[in-house]
Amino acid sequence: MTAVDLTVFPPGFRWSTATSAFQIEGGRQADDRGRCIWDDFVERDGAVRDGTTANEGADSYHRWAEDVELVRSLGVDRYRFSLSWVRIQPDGVGAPSAAGLAYYDRLIDALLEAGVVPFPTLYHWDLPVALEAAGGWLERDTALRFGEYAGIVADRFGDRVRHWYTVNEAVSTTLQGYGIGTLAPGRELLFGALPTVHHQLLAHGLALQELRSAGAHEVGIVNNHTLVRPRHETAEDVAAAAVYDLLHNRMFADPVLVGQYPDLTAFGLPPMPVHNGDMEVISAPLDVYGLNFYNPTTVTAAAGEIPFEIVPTPGAPVTGFGSEWPIVPTALTDLLLDFRDRYASDLPPIVVAENGASFPEPDHATAIDDRDRIAYLCGHIDAVGAAIAAGVTIDEYTVWSLLDNFEWADGFTQRFGLTHVAPDGRRTPKASFGWYRDLIAAARA
Numbered sequence: 001m002t003a004v005d006l007t008v009f010p011p012g013f014r015w016s017t018a019t020s021a022f023q024i025e026g027g028r029q030a031d032d033r034g035r036c037i038w039d040d041f042v043e044r045d046g047a048v049r050d051g052t053t054a055n056e057g058a059d060s061y062h063r064w065a066e067d068v069e070l071v072r073s074l075g076v077d078r079y080r081f082s083l084s085w086v087r088i089q090p091d092g093v094g095a096p097s098a099a100g101l102a103y104y105d106r107l108i109d110a111l112l113e114a115g116v117v118p119f120p121t122l123y124h125w126d127l128p129v130a131l132e133a134a135g136g137w138l139e140r141d142t143a144l145r146f147g148e149y150a151g152i153v154a155d156r157f158g159d160r161v162r163h164w165y166t167v168n169e170a171v172s173t174t175l176q177g178y179g180i181g182t183l184a185p186g187r188e189l190l191f192g193a194l195p196t197v198h199h200q201l202l203a204h205g206l207a208l209q210e211l212r213s214a215g216a217h218e219v220g221i222v223n224n225h226t227l228v229r230p231r232h233e234t235a236e237d238v239a240a241a242a243v244y245d246l247l248h249n250r251m252f253a254d255p256v257l258v259g260q261y262p263d264l265t266a267f268g269l270p271p272m273p274v275h276n277g278d279m280e281v282i283s284a285p286l287d288v289y290g291l292n293f294y295n296p297t298t299v300t301a302a303a304g305e306i307p308f309e310i311v312p313t314p315g316a317p318v319t320g321f322g323s324e325w326p327i328v329p330t331a332l333t334d335l336l337l338d339f340r341d342r343y344a345s346d347l348p349p350i351v352v353a354e355n356g357a358s359f360p361e362p363d364h365a366t367a368i369d370d371r372d373r374i375a376y377l378c379g380h381i382d383a384v385g386a387a388i389a390a391g392v393t394i395d396e397y398t399v400w401s402l403l404d405n406f407e408w409a410d411g412f413t414q415r416f417g418l419t420h421v422a423p424d425g426r427r428t429p430k431a432s433f434g435w436y437r438d439l440i441a442a443a444r445a
Contacts (some may be wrong), residue, residue, distance in 0.1 A: 003376055006443050007139045014396040015420065015440045017190045018080035018354055019072065020124035020168070024058040024067075025084060025406035032061065033100060036092025036126035037136070037177075038408075041184035050411035057412065058403050064107050064416030066427055070402060070419055071112040074433065075440045079116050080353065080398055081107070082124035082168065082180075085149055086320040090130030090182065096152050108160055120157070121165040121222065122207055125173060132185050136230045137173060137196035143430035149266070165353065166207040169224040170200040171252050182409055190305060198272040201255050205281035220367055222290030222353045223252045225341050226297045227331040227338070231311050234302035240308035243267055259283035288395060289301055290353035292333030292341070293380075295319075296331035318375070320358040320414050327357070336387035336394070349395045351388055355380050356400035358407065358414035365420050368430040377432065379440075399436060403427070 022038050040292075042053045060067050071079045085092065087100035104120075111118045125147065131142050139247040150166070164303040176183040178193035187193070204221045211219050228245040230237035250262045259279050261272050295313075316326035339347055357376040361368055381397060388394050404417035 001020065004381045004439055005385055006391045007440075008265075009410045009443060010388070013443065014077040015436075016076050016078040016080055016119065016396055016398040017074060017402040018400050019060070019067075019396050019402050020082040020121070021084035021087065022054055022124065022126045023401075023407070024060040024403055025087070026055055026057050026059040026061060026406075032087070032098070033084055034086035034092075035129045035229040036086045037129055037132050037184040038126060040129055040132075041186050041409075047186065048411045049137060050413050052411040053333070054406040056423065057391055057406050058421045058427075059097075059423070060403070061103065062270050063107060063351075063427075064201075065110065067113055067402065068107070068110040068116075068212065070427065070429070070433075071116050073404075074418070074437050077117060078119045078163065078396070078398075079111055079402075080121065082121040082126075083153060085123060085146075086128050087127050089149050089152060089164060090128070090341065092131040092142075092149070096282065097155070101156050102344055104157065108157060117163060118161050119152075119163045120161060121168050122146075122153060123166065123203070124168045127185070136185060137195075137199050139176065140199055140202070140275075143199045143203040143206060146203035146332075147210060149157075150207035150210040154210045154214035154216070157239055158211070158216065159343065162215070162217040164216055164219045165222045166204040166211075166219065167196070168222045169292060170197060170221075171224050171248055175247065184361065194264075194270065195273050197284040198255075198278070201252070201282045202278055204256070204265070205278075208282070208284055208286075218287040219444070220286050220288035220290045220348070220351060221256055221355075222292060223256075224247050224292040224294075224354075225253070225335060225339075226293070226295065226333040227328075229296060229298050229313070231298050231300040234301075237299070240299050244297065244308045248297070253289075253343070255279065255282050256286070257283070257289070257343050285357060286348045288351045289348050290405050291336075292350050292354035292400075293332050293335060293352065294355065294357070295325045296328050296335075298326075319350045320360050321410075325357070327376060329376075329383040330386075332380055332383040332422075333390075336384070336392045337390055339368065340387075340390075340392045347393075349393045351385060352394065353398050354394075354400040355398065356416050357415045361404075361415045361420065362442075363412075363421055365428060367428065368420050370390075370430045370432045373432045374435045 174196045183187040232240040298313040301307040312323035313326035319325040401416045404415040404421040407414040420428040
């Protein structure tokens with residue numbers, strides 16, 4: 001299946017692609033940027049699957065012009081990239097780096113010249129190590145420092161950049177970064193990680209204020225969401241699914257959209273460290289709600305402190321991640337409909353801010369016929385179309401990713417790109433690049 005029903009997409013619907021700074025910029029030297037928690041994490045023995053570091057790979061810090069040309073030739077409306085906090089503010093406090101600001105000046109100006117709207121993300125997981133040493137997202141002070149960083153960014157780029165995301169996938173930082181330790185900073189606090197939820201969402205709200213004051217036209221947060229299903233229709237599995245849905249979805253969406261956390265005490269969890277006025281800051285109206293989706297999650301009941309276990313989704317094909325990432329495009333439609341029904345008038349227009357798939361591909365290639373990726377994208381774009389046809393307001397769809405990149409704890413074993421990146425940095429568009437380019441052109445015809 002490679003044809004998408006474009007008739008349901010409204011006039012003006014936008015098509016985008018995305019990257020993140022730590023995953024593609026590479027080339028960390030002392031005079032390039034500060035040190036972030038991922039620099040520490042990748043140096044731990046066994047932390048990264050193939051033992052690689054982000055200093056290898058796409059090297060977009062030096063090859064940014066090539067990437068802008070890829071974006072231009074792809075024909076997207078917008079390019080979602082992230083700003084590296086430690087490239088702009090190396091220690092997370094104090095004066096910004098002139099070199100870091102100049103790098104993003106060049107990138108932003110080139111995108112505008114190419115006719116592509118820059119859509120930066122302020123935070124895609126690269127917390128300065130100095131702030132992590134002081135407690136990181138467990139501490140309220142980190143949110144305050146983030147607000148100051150957002151002010152620096154808004155002051156420098158606000159004259160040209162009008163569209164912004166604040167925080168990317170707070171759920172991943174909380175559950176995997178601080179909860180079970182599979183992502184940076186690699187802490188294993190289980191439910192002791194919950195304060196990081198509130199402080200990341202507070203950081204979002206403070207950044208929103210700074211961006212609004214600089215004249216931003218469109219601001220949103222980006223949360224990763226999944227459709228949670230019980231493995232069996234038993235009371236135990238249904239209850240386990242409810243807990244996981246709360247932890248992965250509602251705990252991050254409810255505060256932003258309705259101004260309150262779900263009742264954590266009903267699940268035996270401690271309340272959030274909320275101060276007076278916090279929820280008003282966190283729930284300030286958004287222009288768009290960024291929703292990342294890759295796969296549904298099937299859970300079953302488990303004994304112990306964590307009352308659920310994630311299990312394979314029966315009958316579903318999988319991506320290169322195996323059973324962790326089942327391919328069920330209709331789950332995206334169901335999730336979008338659930339958001340429509342759950343949040344109703346509190347839900348702003350949705351942007352699908354990331355969607356994509358990794359499959360086994362060689363390190364060296366002249367051309368890659370990635371028909372599995374094309375089928376994945378086709379199915380999920382059709383799933384977005386089905387949600388639009390059912391009345392969900394969706395403004396934009398974003399493919400992850402423009403480039404093969406450093407895939408966090410999986411290193412370079414997983415390739416998500418529309419463009420193949422060889423170990424020497426050479427870029428080769430895959431078949432999916434041409435497919436997506438042609439789809440965009442057809443949507444505008």
